[in-house]
């Protein structure tokens with residue numbers, strides 16, 4: 001019988017590792033050679049931030065099957081945590097930035113646990129309502145905390161100003177890679193399978209002994225953690241945070257990316273995040289009025305996709321370079337030799 | 347055919363299992379849904395290696411009994427002893443950990459996942475590598491994934507399904523889906539396996555194969571099996587003890603021979619066809 005050729009694991013990792021490094025070098029080269037103007041560099045950084053936001057939301061929607069409506073709230077928590085930390089931490093530079101990103105993730109993650117445990121214990125769509133409330137509460141608190149309680153650290157409506165700007169292409173790139181790797185490896189383990197089982201059929205998952213509350217909270221917390229990381233990068237990219245940046249519409253925008261890309265497809269989230277971040281800039285350069293109707297265009301797009309391809313543009317398909325190589329080798333029929341060699345060694 | 351021996355609690359136990367406590371004993375179990383008493387005064391004992399049957403007309407409350415035993419519903423009355431331990435206060439997950447696995451009348455597979463992944467989720471608790479070990483791909487992750495995959499394929503081979511491992515579970519034909527549910531349940535390493543209409547939708551030759559395999563599973567895993575089934579050839583062919591449920595109450599218990607000769611059972615199934 002003909003054996004299907006499969007690239008062995010170490011080679012697979014090597015190929016992907018090389019690809020990741022090459023892509024990074026390409027980006028670095030384009031920036032240092034001046035091919036990307038500072039305007040495009042700015043867009044690129046935003047793309048990275050939204051990739052992290054979308055990929056992390058996909059964890060809760062696509063993989064866990066919940067509908068959180070307050071993802072921007074977690075970004076706000078992370079952003080303000082990082083901003084306040086960076087402004088007040090005595091040491092400056094890269095160590096402070098790394099600490100700020102981790103801290104932002106942890107604080108957002110803690111909020112994720114606090115909201116997730118009560119909301120996810122209940123069956124049904126409570127999470128949507130609770131996260132919707134959470135996002136708005138965070139925004140209102142950030143807006144009013146300075147005037148109500150007299151603290152002077154969030155800047156209230158005027159915003160948190162003077163955050164050191166450390167967010168660079170390498171920083172964003174590394175964060176994107178870590179986020180994607182973390183989520184990918186998590187999903188390809190017993191923990192990830194447990195999360196998918198909950199999405200597929202909660203009662204069956206329970207009957208298989210999967211601790212559903214635990215895994216729902218785990219997925220939701222991981223989702224919040226990386227939203228916090230995205231928030232931190234965003235804060236140190238702009239240098240200025242305004243509560244309005246993290247309103248309900250921002251949560252919806254991220255959700256649109258996930259839904260358009262295909263719920264449960266990481267590649268879909270990445271591509272949709274990139275396209276939907278770039279599109280507004282492109283529209284702006286065409287005409288401001290078109291840009292103003294962005295949300296209308298999104299809504300129409302969303303409806304069209306839901307009608308013609310409800311699973312999103314990519315469904316649950318995920319990109320794998322090694323799989324493509326395998327496919328080509330198998331089709332070319334080169335694999336017979338390889339397979340036979342494998343049999344001999346047994 | 348093995349004989350059924352009455353226990354002190356008046357429940358019947360298969361002769362070869364009498365020296366050990368029953369794997370499951372239900373006493374005066376009951377549940378009300380609002381005003382409707384779906385199950386009432388349900389008493390049963392299952393021997394550690396018994397194949398037991400639960401039969402009765404549609405709507406009698408058979409599936410509800412399974413839902414009570416697995417705590418999908420919480421009983422209004424009565425006790426359930428699993429391996430001589432009271433299961434009061436346990437939830438569905440803990441019941442599975444304690445040793446009950448089940449299938450569903452309306453199949454509940456993880457449809458968009460592969461056949462292999464379905465079984466791997468059944469094996470979830472037999473694996474122990476932590477989240478950090480998984481993410482860092484430490485040796486224990488590779489070892490456990492490999493072992494779990496081998497175990498899953500071995501379990502699938504009970505039904506000659508190992509070649510279907512990479513297919514999406516939802517794309518399988520009906521009969522194969524039912525068999526996959528059994529395999530997934532076996533993955534959780536149960537002491538008692540509950541099968542809710544395992545032969546529903548199968549053709550006679552599939553049913554005959556299933557019958558053989560249920561017996562084979564009991565013999566090789568040394569577990570107890572309780573099944574709900576309408577196919578009387580299957581029930582009378584493999585069950586040692588049978589309970590008949592009608593309107594939520596047990597109307598007869600005994601060996602297949604006793605059940606077949608019981609006038610109350612014959613009446614519940616055949617007689618008294620009231621209009622309206």
Ligand SMILES: Nc1ncnc2c1ncn2[C@@H]1O[C@H](COP(=O)(O)OP(=O)(O)O)[C@@H](O)[C@H]1O
Nearest residue numbers: 379382384402403404405406407408409410411
């Ligand atoms: N969750 C529920 N709420 C209300 N009634 C229920 C519920 N589950 C089952 N029942 C009722 O209990 C009775 C027994 O149902 P079931 O156990 O499914 O029967 P069987 O499996 O023997 O065909 C039916 O009358 C059904 O309507």
Ligand SMILES: [Mg+2]
Nearest residue numbers: 408409410451
């Ligand atoms: Mg039923």
